[in-house]
Amino acid sequence: MITLNLLYPNKDGAKFDMNYYLTSHIPMLKRVLGSALKGCIVEQGLGGRDPGTKAEFAVLCHLRFDSVESFQQAIGPVAGQIRNDVANYASEAPIIQLSDVKVVS
């Protein structure tokens, strides 16, 4: 099991439209990735470790796939469509990485 992590920086002046993201972007992702997408978690940054500090990331999104291969196969034909929608909700490009899931409990 692997995760595609998308981490949107919480820069001063950055904009993120959570309503659009949850009601339009994520449903589109689910539609175009189909059965290859095994799970989706969206989190909104509240703050740093200590009270009153700023979260490093405004939004974290974790998309679960069975393997790197199944992710690449699913994303290939729709990557452009997904990327083109980002400007509709975020002013900052996300940090994107693939991770191997070691523990879920």
Added chain:
Amino acid sequence: MITLNLLYPNKDGAKFDMNYYLTSHIPMLKRVLGSALKGCIVEQGLGGRDPGTKAEFAVLCHLRFDSVESFQQAIGPVAGQIRNDVANYASEAPIIQLSDVKVVS
């Protein structure tokens, strides 16, 4: 539901002992946080979005709690013990943030 995200930077020369982390640190976390800890996900960075690129984070850990209050209450008495163990497995301090869970599917 909230998450404590711990993101360990994947700097050149950084060290992370995944074996110690999974067999000693995470079990200790579960023990000292008790029933306040509602879930735990550990992921190991594989690479960036494009094949052959480097993951921004070596390890991502997501700890789930019912609320900021229940997290603070649980972590208060044991924060020092947890922090003191980090040097046993990681050469880099993690980015730490609290996030509000918007979607799990």
